[in-house]
Amino acid sequence: MLVISLSRVLQFLLLLLTLRLSTEFLTPVDIGMISLVTSTVGLFALFLINPIGMYVNRRLYDWIMQGAIYKYLKMYWAFLFSVNIIAALAIYLLNIFDIWKPNIQIGFFILIICGNLTFTTVNHLYMSMINMMGRIGWFAGLTVATFGVSLLTAVVLIHLITPNAQYWLIGLLFGQLLIGVLGRYIFVYKINYLEIDNSVAIRLNLSSINRVISYAWPVAIAVALGWMQSQGYRYVMEYKISLVELGIFVAGFGISVGLMSGVETILNNYFQPIFYSKISQEKDDGINIGWVEYMECMLPPLWLTTVFIILMAPVLTQILLGENFVGSRDFIVWGAISEFGRVATAAVGMASHARMKTIYLITPNLVGAVFASILLVPMINQYGSIGVGMTLVMASFLSFFTSIIVTKRYLDMIPSPKIIYHSFVYSVSIVILWIIVSSLVDYKDSKISGLVHLLLVGLFYLFFLYLLLKGKVRSKLVGGYIIKKTA
Numbered sequence: 001m002l003v004i005s006l007s008r009v010l011q012f013l014l015l016l017l018t019l020r021l022s023t024e025f026l027t028p029v030d031i032g033m034i035s036l037v038t039s040t041v042g043l044f045a046l047f048l049i050n051p052i053g054m055y056v057n058r059r060l061y062d063w064i065m066q067g068a069i070y071k072y073l074k075m076y077w078a079f080l081f082s083v084n085i086i087a088a089l090a091i092y093l094l095n096i097f098d099i100w101k102p103n104i105q106i107g108f109f110i111l112i113i114c115g116n117l118t119f120t121t122v123n124h125l126y127m128s129m130i131n132m133m134g135r136i137g138w139f140a141g142l143t144v145a146t147f148g149v150s151l152l153t154a155v156v157l158i159h160l161i162t163p164n165a166q167y168w169l170i171g172l173l174f175g176q177l178l179i180g181v182l183g184r185y186i187f188v189y190k191i192n193y194l195e196i197d198n199s200v201a202i203r204l205n206l207s208s209i210n211r212v213i214s215y216a217w218p219v220a221i222a223v224a225l226g227w228m229q230s231q232g233y234r235y236v237m238e239y240k241i242s243l244v245e246l247g248i249f250v251a252g253f254g255i256s257v258g259l260m261s262g263v264e265t266i267l268n269n270y271f272q273p274i275f276y277s278k279i280s281q282e283k284d285d286g287i288n289i290g291w292v293e294y295m296e297c298m299l300p301p302l303w304l305t306t307v308f309i310i311l312m313a314p315v316l317t318q319i320l321l322g323e324n325f326v327g328s329r330d331f332i333v334w335g336a337i338s339e340f341g342r343v344a345t346a347a348v349g350m351a352s353h354a355r356m357k358t359i360y361l362i363t364p365n366l367v368g369a370v371f372a373s374i375l376l377v378p379m380i381n382q383y384g385s386i387g388v389g390m391t392l393v394m395a396s397f398l399s400f401f402t403s404i405i406v407t408k409r410y411l412d413m414i415p416s417p418k419i420i421y422h423s424f425v426y427s428v429s430i431v432i433l434w435i436i437v438s439s440l441v442d443y444k445d446s447k448i449s450g451l452v453h454l455l456l457v458g459l460f461y462l463f464f465l466y467l468l469l470k471g472k473v474r475s476k477l478v479g480g481y482i483i484k485k486t487a
Helices: 002-025 028-066 069-096 106-132 136-160 165-193 206-230 233-240 243-279 284-311 313-320 323-354 358-383 385-407 417-440 447-475
Strands: 411-415 481-486
Touching: 002 028, 002 136, 002 243, 002 313, 028 069, 028 106, 028 165, 028 206, 028 233, 028 243, 028 323, 069 106, 106 136, 106 165, 106 243, 136 165, 206 323, 206 358, 206 385, 233 243, 233 358, 233 385, 243 284, 243 313, 243 323, 243 385, 284 313, 284 323, 284 417, 284 447, 313 323, 313 447, 323 358, 323 385, 358 385, 417 447
Parallel strands: none
Antiparallel strands: 411 481
């Protein structure tokens, strides 16, 4: 846990530096354009690549021990190539039929999208497999290196050529590619070190294909609906408001997304391998206990993080964003609340992954996506960009509550009063300490004052986070939820 935490601290710092440099060197229009690129990549990655990637994680241990991992990876690369073809064709047709035209030359846009799909997938796959093999040190180092090299190449490129969204994105791709190649080398070395016979022949039959499809298609639909809810708004904002306003919104919202995702990733990197290892027993008791442990390890720390981000929104805007993005402050708050709904929904949804009943993931995301789609335009017409934030918050919590209702069909759980009490006490405590620090240090005086304010409150936040996690990290076994019945 210490190695992962240190690596995530470095990733946090690099993320904050990326936000600062991107908003310093690029305009709101560029940031808005980058957000559209990442959303487009996200659609194809989440809908087509992510479900198969999750299946690979689910079966990785078995494939390695069977000596079949290389054979299955070859199939995966063929699948990735087909996804790139589908993405390029879809974007080209949308442009030709004048359904949607990006603000970038279409050939360059397709190249950026396919490059992101390929290099980012390769990077993430090898990082994930290295982590699943228990090589936490290598995983942590390579993940930090990806952030650092990507940022370095992006900054160098926009200074050598011109500061715009296109060259920033190309620079980020270089970092993904370089570290992805290194990750592959390390993965192959570790596999060979196990001295497992990897010449085992495998056959791709109809039964195995159906098994993959039955697992992947509900995940694909669920994440596509989640994308519609969490990122589809960007295309509507570009059309209904402006690319400039989209850039300002995304800059603020992105701070919350980055910080929440960072904490979520720290927790997942440590607890998810334990979760997958436990459910690999494929017995009801092991699966249920694994999910119960996972839930308690995720939600209280993420709630505390949400409170911290909301409190520090003005300071984060002052320190992390350029002068053209002062209006992003309010969107940090909406982003933090919305992100908690998202990560909470994902945590509850792991019960469906554990039981291989991923079809249960569809309903919560469908409810949230439909709600957001119906409400988004009226809210924009009434409240402008603030209406987008309000819509995303309502949709994410509606998905969360729906996921609880769906999960209760086959697993009843009662939150431990002790967990609720600790979460409440630590949240109230950090609010009180924030008030005290604010009375002593006025962050508005200067950026130095803002940094001091952030560091003081941040130390209290980390202390409370430690109190929430110390027992779980030590024992890896918790009992904050009581299982009453199972299907």
